[in-house]
Amino acid sequence: MMENDDQTYTLKLSNQLGELGRLQEALESLPETMDLPPTLVMPLNLAMEEAFTNIVNYAFDDDNPHTIEVSITKHERELVISIVDDGRPYNPTLKEDPDIDLPVEDRKIGGLGIFLIKKIMDDVAYRRENEKNILMLTKKLTQ
Amino acid sequence: MNVTRTNIDDYLVVGLQGRLDTIQADAVEKTMLEILDQEHTRIILDCKEMDYISSSGLRILLIVQKRMLAVSGTLKLCNLQPSIQEIFDISGFSMIFTILPDLKTALKD
Numbered sequence: 001m002m003e004n005d006d007q008t009y010t011l012k013l014s015n016q017l018g019e020l021g022r023l024q025e026a027l028e029s030l031p032e033t034m035d036l037p038p039t040l041v042m043p044l045n046l047a048m049e050e051a052f053t054n055i056v057n058y059a060f061d062d063d064n065p066h067t068i069e070v071s072i073t074k075h076e077r078e079l080v081i082s083i084v085d086d087g088r089p090y091n092p093t094l095k096e097d098p099d100i101d102l103p104v105e106d107r108k109i110g111g112l113g114i115f116l117i118k119k120i121m122d123d124v125a126y127r128r129e130n131e132k133n134i135l136m137l138t139k140k141l142t143q
Numbered sequence: 144m145n146v147t148r149t150n151i152d153d154y155l156v157v158g159l160q161g162r163l164d165t166i167q168a169d170a171v172e173k174t175m176l177e178i179l180d181q182e183h184t185r186i187i188l189d190c191k192e193m194d195y196i197s198s199s200g201l202r203i204l205l206i207v208q209k210r211m212l213a214v215s216g217t218l219k220l221c222n223l224q225p226s227i228q229e230i231f232d233i234s235g236f237s238m239i240f241t242i243l244p245d246l247k248t249a250l251k252d
Contacts, residue, residue, distance in 0.1 A: 017165055018166070049164060053197075100234060100235025104209060109205055112198040112234055113197075116197075116230070119234075
């Protein structure tokens with residue numbers, strides 16, 4: 001009998017860039033704990049680094065510690081990652097994409113983070129609920 | 144991330160080893176600016192051992208490319224791992240850098 005229960009991995013991170021190391025460790029353990037293809041680790045890490053870094057750098061107007069909660073759930077055909085923070089409302093899906101066809105002279109330095117998330121993931125959704133930003137990133141699993 | 148520098152022929156070969164992420168970005172940017180300030184006009188970035196890059200890293204590479212262009216210098220990248228090449232493709236960076244399959248090819252010309 002195959003087991004089809006969804007598996008969830010939850011990680012509570014504080015709003016410091018130093019936490020990226022813990023995020024990386026968690027993602028690197030996924031191929032083993034959730035039986036995911038190792039080739040997924042790098043793109044997932046990238047998408048989550050961009051999302052997490054944006055939150056740490058821009059979401060909070062005070063100097064208080066905040067918790068950013070990351071949940072990774074493996075369903076049968078997709079992996080769903082939610083990132084929840086209690087910072088000020090911000091919907092990254094509304095950010096305009098950079099023009100990646102510009103010649104190097106005209107390319108802007110920076111502004112690629114959210115674009116990379118959208119390109120790597122199959123779906124990116126945002127909602128504001130109970131004073132919290134909830135970002136849902138979905139990656140289809142092909143097997 | 145470890146950054147190595149080797150002079151080969153008339154190129155400065157800069158080896159990028161490890162992760163070019165948000166955590167490492169400041170230190171790597173400092174090193175790269177230091178290299179640019181030495182006015183090298185022919186630089187190869189050997190990415191053979193670079194196994195991760197995020198937008199913080201791409202940002203640095205774009206700064207280097209813009210600076211090299213401003214002095215009519217030559218910048219080449221080589222040995223990109225497939226996962227890194229993919230990030231270059233989706234960000235449009237494949238089109239703004241000269242990317243060669245290996246160091247030997249990059250040194251030719």
